[in-house]
Amino acid sequence: MFSKHVLYFSLARLALGQLDAIPTGFDTDRWAWWSNEDPLLAVIPGQFNRTLWDTSSAANVSDERVQAINDHVNQSSFVAYDERFFDIIGPKATVEQLQVLPFQVHEASCYIPETGQLFFIEWGPPGGVNGSHDWQYLLDVKTNDLTRIQTNPPTWNVHGCVYQNGKLHVVTDGGPDETPYLATIDPYTLERKTILNNYFEQPFISFNDLELDREGNYYLTDSYSGWGRSLHPYAAPTSPTVYFVNGTTLRIKPLTFLYPGNANGITLSPDGKTLYLADTGASDSSQKPGVRRDNYPRDLWAWDFATSSNGEKLPLLTNQRLISRAIQYFYDGIRVSRNGWLFGAGGETVDVLDPESGWTLGSIRVGGGGNDPVNIAFGKHEMRIIGKGGVWHVKNIRERLDKRWT
Template identity: 75%
Template sequence: MIAGQVRYCNPSAWRENKNPAKVPIPRKSIKIPVSEVYCPVVRGIMARTIRTMFAKTAASLLVGLVGPVLGQLDALPSGFNPDRWAWVSNEDPLLAVIPGRFNRSVWEAPSAAEVSDPRVAAINEHINKTSFVAYDERFFDIIGLGATVEQLQVLPFQVHEASCYIPEQSLLFFVEWGPPGGQNGTHDWQYVLDVRTNNLTKIRTDPPTYNVHGCVYQNGKLHVVTDGGPNETAYLATIDPKTWERKTVLNNFYERPFMSFNDLELDREGNYYLSDSRSGWGRDLNPYSMPTLPTVYFVNGTTLRAKELAYLQGNANGISLSPDGGTLYLADTGASETKPSRRNNLGPRDLWAWDFAVSSSGRRLPLLGNRRLLSRAMQYFYDGVRVSRGGWVFGAGGEVVDVLDPESGWTLGSIRVGGGGNDPVNLAFGENETWIVGKGGVWHVKNIRERLDKAV
């Protein structure tokens, strides 16, 4: 008899209900055959232990460990592989009230917590071997049965950023950013990965481009922002991916240098939304910027007229728009401080949302209102932020890429890239796939059920 562990014991309920939330979830005790539920979930955790211990000891472990593991990790929907997936729910007692001692910092993943209870330790061990962790039924529908995560490139454990996918050429553009890489983090090359052959090369634009920090691909061009460099201020530019010719678009706000751009977004009309941060200035990547508050700028794509939209006391980082262009999302990563460079557990790790004002004639205005805290990351903070075609908010940071509900801010689930220092920093969408870049390399998540790339 297993109390409370009945979610999706009937696989047909999942297949037949278009809205999984409507599947009845009885909470009374029922009988579930061990062979149908226990073995798939705990196979990886228990196999070696059972093979090397006496039958009596193994049976004791099954009673002491397996039941609680299933008490926390809900039975997966039919067809989902427990070697790749975990489903975590606070409805289960072992997660809601953790026995013994437990602790973790805001910088660590939940499954990296220090725990004294061996059953919880076994749970975390299992989670740390998976690629997908669901906190909400909708995550299964978004990602789907066939999705997998593969590391394509193993690179140094330093920041890799500014990822852009160029579908016409099957190329992934990205950069190695900041100290201690290269010449103190400043170099005149960028990475290009041919995703068909997995061939990684370095390219140089004409003229050379230093310290690219953000990138969006739209209308046949790479739109990039930089931190500037020893001989240039931060700027907005376009790059032709066929010739690698670079054209500077804007490098000042009414003759005041920008501080050091972090990321950008474009709307369907070609207008820009730029996050200007302390990050590059804080690492002395350029000598021009006088410290100002981290700011979000709106730049008209036709006239190049710029306007300040919002500012933060922390630090402006990943930025994105809802599919209809009516909501702006911005990551505040002020918990990562500059001069001195350090982490502050009490600093901002927030993902904010604003709505754009609308004129009396129905025209969207470069004015923001209804600021609200959408989410604070379970671990670390969100660096890169991208919104999928369906409106889901993807936030990269720590060991994972989280997928968030754009209305409630609930974390629906996490995409893991293996831990061990592998930290996602940014991502680029294809149709039913995404590429993740960060500390440790490049990862490819393919066969995603929902289409991700934005409609332009």
């Protein structure tokens, strides 16, 4: 499929073995090829080890040749594990850090094409006022000017965002005097309208993320995250839950529960027939300090929607299956591209996965050094990554990423 050349590294004038088999036209300074067809990677000599929290190229290894491979990967922007990743990203793509921000969680990214702005937030402690925030960010994508904004009325502790039908649709953890809720924000006037704040008079735990389908129905993840960081004073009323909310009637029902575990990133396939969910029970923000994190759940799941006798899609999930367990850390924000590829942000990378087979096709890196992607926002042939350390722009991507409706 590809015209390839093999890139070899040397250390003390010794060949270290194959790392890269990169197609012609792809910059080997920005790209790495990682395959177990390389004997050094399939059977690592000497001693080696890493924790699940570290990227594979940050492993402690005793073999100098393997260390040289890791050094190259750590200097790359794109790491391919599957040839399809080259086709998706293309040879012109680059990664640039737009904003250098504190190593504080930033997420809830929404790109507003009409205004050329990126909405996102700073979340939880140690930032804000005892971890709470009643303000958000707007980034002008042309000038790179970053502005703090406040909605009317102020919106506390936004955690997730989707832009659709001319509005920012957000979910919150709640605040000092309010329970979590679903709301819309007008991107021009910054007027906020609260849509839903209860499940039959039961408060939610703390909303984490959301997705909308083509018809404007909501899929909400109610998680331990905000409660675990004490962003509101009351006890968790239930286990982490995924809710379906009819966008017209606001009728609500649970779709699935996670116990143990924590409901986090959520997205839909382009045809709306499959739901994907990131379980981040391994996160230290998912439970109160001192509570044991059993089993370290950090999995990416998929379900299909059941259909009625006349073929109508129902708010019922079936055919649960494991897509993948992240190579490192866990996936926080997840989104599906126009052509159906899964993008998962977490650890030092944004990974691209095949939703049918579950294979991880490749990773987009943001420089390591504590930088941690948390959430992503698609443009047409670009994406912006939000996380610990700032904002990154991946541009000139070959495939179109944004969904077919907004």
